[in-house]
Amino acid sequence: MSQFLQNARDFLPILLQGAVVTVQVTVLAFLLSSALGLVLALGKLSSVRAISLAASTFINVVRGLPIIVQLFYIYFVLPDFGVQLTAFQAGVIGLGIAYSAYQAENFRAGIEAVDPGQREAALAMGMRPALLMRRVILPQAFRIALPPYGNTLVMMLKDSSLVSTITVAEMTRAGQLIASSTFQNMTVYTLVALLYLVMSLPLVACLRRLERRLGAGSRR
C-alpha cells in the first residue's frame, strides 16, 4: 500500500496534466458537436427535401463509422489532401463530428416532442420560422433533450480517451506512457480509472440537479 502511495505521488502530476487535456478535448469537442448537431437537426427537419436528405445522409454515414476510424482518417489521411492538423485539433474535430450525429438525433427528438400547439400559437402571433424556433421551440426542446444531452457529455468525457490513438497526450495516453516505462500497470490504470470517476461522477450529479431545476415551475 505504501508502495502504491509512493508511486501515486510520482505519477499523479503527469496524469493530472493529461486530465487537463482530457477536459479540454471534451469541452471543445462537445461545443463543436452541439453546434454541428443543432445545424444537422434543423437540416433534417427542413421542409426543403435536398437539405433534409443531405443532413440525414451525413448523420447516417457518421453513425456508421467507428470513431477511431474517423480520427485516423482526419489525422493520417487528410494531410494527403493538404489539410495539416495537430493531433489535438484532429482529436477535437474528429470527436466533435463523430458525436454531432448523436447530438442531432437528441435535438431532433427534443424538437419533435414539443407540443404542436406551441408552434400554432407562435404562428398565430405572427412569428416567422426563425423567431418561432428561437423563442418558443428550442427553449422547450432543450429542456426535453437535457437528460440525453447530459448523458452525451458524460459519454464524451470517457470517449475522449480515443484520441490517445492519434497521440494526443490526454490522461489515458499519459497513463500508457507511464505504464510502458515503469511496468506499474496496476497502480497506473487504477489511478487513471479513479481520475475518470472523479470527473464523471460529479458531472452526473450536476446534470441531475440542472434537470431538476429546469423542470420545476415550467412544466404544464
Next chain:
Amino acid sequence: MIEIDGLEKSYGAHRVLLGVSLRVARGEVVCLIGPSGSGKSTVLRCINGLESYQGGEVRAFGERVDQRSAGIHLLRRRMGMVFQRFNLFPHRTALENVMEGPVHVQGVPAAQARAEALALLEKVGLADKGGHYPAQLSGGQQQRVAIARALALKPEAMLFDEPTAALDPELVGDVLGVMRTLADEGMTMVVVTHEMGFAREVADRVCFLHGGTIVEEGSAAQVLGAPRHARTQDFLRRVLHAPGGSAA
C-alpha cells in the same frame, strides 16, 4: 373584414369543407356552432392560415389568406387567436407570455410592453398572477392569460377556437365574461363554441355547420330560438338536453 367564398378543404379523400361562404363585418360577433367534425374549427383556422385550403378563397382585411404566401405572418399579426388548449408558453410567466408578441414580434420597447401587459392582465382579472408560470394557474386563468396575450398585439379581429371546451364548468364563466367585455367594446370576433347561452347573448350572427357546409345562418334569436332546418333543431335539442350540457 373577413370574407370567405366557397371554401373547400380535404384531408386526402376525406372532404372536410364543401364550399363554405361567410362574411364578417367590422365589429361583428359571429358564432360558429355545430357537431364535432362539422368543420367549424377548420373554417376558423383557415382565416389566419393555420390550415391550407384547396378551393375557394379566404380574404382578411382585403388580402388573400394563403398559408404559403411570404406575407402571411403580417396578416396573422392583425388577428388574435385563442385556442381550446390555451397553448401558453410553459417556460415563460404569464406576464412574459403577454409581452412576448409586442417585444419580439412587433419590436415594442420592453418597458412599454410591460406596462401594457400588466394593464391587459388586470383587464382579464389576473393583475396579481403576472409572475406565475402557466402550470401554476388554473385552466380558466390560463385561458384568460391567453386572451391577454392575443390582445397584446392590438389585433383588429379575434378568433376563438372552442375557448371554454377544455375548462371545468365552474371556470367557464370568467372566460366568457372577458369575451363578453371584448364584444361590448366592439371587437370583431369569430367564435367556435358550444356555449349556446353565450352565443344567444353576445353573437350578432350564428352559423350552424354540419358536414362541411353552413346549413343555417341568421341572428342568434332566429337560429337558436326558432331554427328552420331539421339538422339545426336536432343539434340544439341534443346540446340543450345533454346532461351537464352548456345550455346556460
